[in-house]
Amino acid sequence: MKADGPxxxxxxxxxxxxxxxxxxxxxxxxxxxxxxxPAEPFLDLSGEDIRKRMFLTATPGGDEMxxxxxxxxxxxCDYLASADRGSPANFCYLGxxxxxxxxGPSEFLQAGIESFGRADEAAADAEMLALGLDATMHYGxxxxxxxxxDVALFNALVDDLELAPxxxxxxxxxxxxxxxxxxxxxxxxxxxxxxxxxxxGVLAALAGSDPKGAHALVTDLLSIAGITAVGGxxxxxxxxxxxxxxxxxxxxxxxxxxRALIERFLAIEGDPDGxxxxxxxLAAEAGxxxxxxxxxxxxxxxxxxxxxxDLSRVRFSSAFGRGxxxxxxxxxxxxxxxxxxxxxxxxxxxxxxxxxLGSAEPIPAIGLSIWIERLAVYGGAA
Numbered sequence: 001m002k003a004d005g006p007x008x009x010x011x012x013x014x015x016x017x018x019x020x021x022x023x024x025x026x027x028x029x030x031x032x033x034x035x036x037x038p039a040e041p042f043l044d045l046s047g048e049d050i051r052k053r054m055f056l057t058a059t060p061g062g063d064e065m066x067x068x069x070x071x072x073x074x075x076x077c078d079y080l081a082s083a084d085r086g087s088p089a090n091f092c093y094l095g096x097x098x099x100x101x102x103x104g105p106s107e108f109l110q111a112g113i114e115s116f117g118r119a120d121e122a123a124a125d126a127e128m129l130a131l132g133l134d135a136t137m138h139y140g141x142x143x144x145x146x147x148x149x150d151v152a153l154f155n156a157l158v159d160d161l162e163l164a165p166x167x168x169x170x171x172x173x174x175x176x177x178x179x180x181x182x183x184x185x186x187x188x189x190x191x192x193x194x195x196x197x198x199x200x201g202v203l204a205a206l207a208g209s210d211p212k213g214a215h216a217l218v219t220d221l222l223s224i225a226g227i228t229a230v231g232g233x234x235x236x237x238x239x240x241x242x243x244x245x246x247x248x249x250x251x252x253x254x255x256x257x258x259r260a261l262i263e264r265f266l267a268i269e270g271d272p273d274g275x276x277x278x279x280x281x282l283a284a285e286a287g288x289x290x291x292x293x294x295x296x297x298x299x300x301x302x303x304x305x306x307x308x309x310d311l312s313r314v315r316f317s318s319a320f321g322r323g324x325x326x327x328x329x330x331x332x333x334x335x336x337x338x339x340x341x342x343x344x345x346x347x348x349x350x351x352x353x354x355x356x357l358g359s360a361e362p363i364p365a366i367g368l369s370i371w372i373e374r375l376a377v378y379g380g381a382a
């Protein structure tokens with residue numbers, strides 16, 4: 001894993017450097033991934049909000065590249081390409097990221113932490129939240145609002161439901177897109193068709209067919225039509241999406257009581273202890289996957305309290321997500337309770353990302369990002 005010199009992007013101040021230096025003293029190695037990155041991982045794995053704001057370019061050979069819109073994926077890729085791969089390793093960074101924004105500059109400074117390979121996941125989650133709170137304290141905001149969620153709880157609930165696999169994947173994918181999730185639930189109850197009307201005959205013909213043969217057929221048809229990529233997605237990815245629509249269209253209706261169970265789950269919120277009580281009551285109607293996820297949730301709560309964090313300040317919502325497709329567990333955001341706006345610090349667990357980036361074995365991972373420009377308005381340590 002390379003550990004280049006500081007990537008300041010022309011915007012760092014003494015407080016930002018001091019913050020990252022404190023992470024280095026805590027055992028997080030400084031790293032500086034390349035600014036120009038392969039676009040494919042971001043297009044495949046980031047949330048829709050990131051994808052639509054990326055700055056894309058291409059090499060003379062046609063490879064699609066981008067200015068890094070985030071640092072989690074680049075740090076993860078560098079880790080997998082290093083001798084540290086598969087072993088516990090902690091990294092910190094301070095560098096420029098690039099996203100199109102209608103208000104404010106499209107290049108801005110971000111600090112952060114990524115931690116890979118720790119087996120003590122509940123303790124690592126609590127440590128990440130504590131380090132995020134250290135960042136706001138460092139900049140002079142002593143008591144930010146703490147919003148938390150847990151993607152793993154929703155995934156476990158869906159796993160317990162008797163639904164077609166394609167619908168389970170769709171619900172999990174749309175969890176961070178609240179409008180889409182509501183539409184999914186409505187379509188499941190009504191049993192409506194999916195996709196544009198002119199495609200329904202093809203979708204119906206593909207439903208239930210051999211997956212490999214159907215994928216090959218759709219890929220060939222797209223290639224014959226001269227389609228090579230749409231919106232950064234390859235022919236194979238377009239075929240996957242088309243076949244998913246066929247599977248969704250063939251699925252049975254969702255019983256209204258099951259939809260009601262999901263909606264009751266999504267309404268749970270409060271401090272972690274109160275939320276756990278509500279979750280336990282609901283788990284009796286769900287299944288073993290949700291019960292196991294709740295046990296992990298309660299273990300994390302214990303470690304958070306052991307870090308000296310007042311649980312009455314922590315607001316949990318079972319419907320809270322962060323809009324990134326790769327999050328798989330604990331997620332959080334720290335904001336100024338006196339101001340409306342975007343988070344100052346945010347992060348979460350992304351255990352599945354390293355596998356999707358090419359790791360042969362699952363690797364636990366968690367991280368956080370810090371928006372230096374948003375914190376710079378506060379008068380903290382120099």
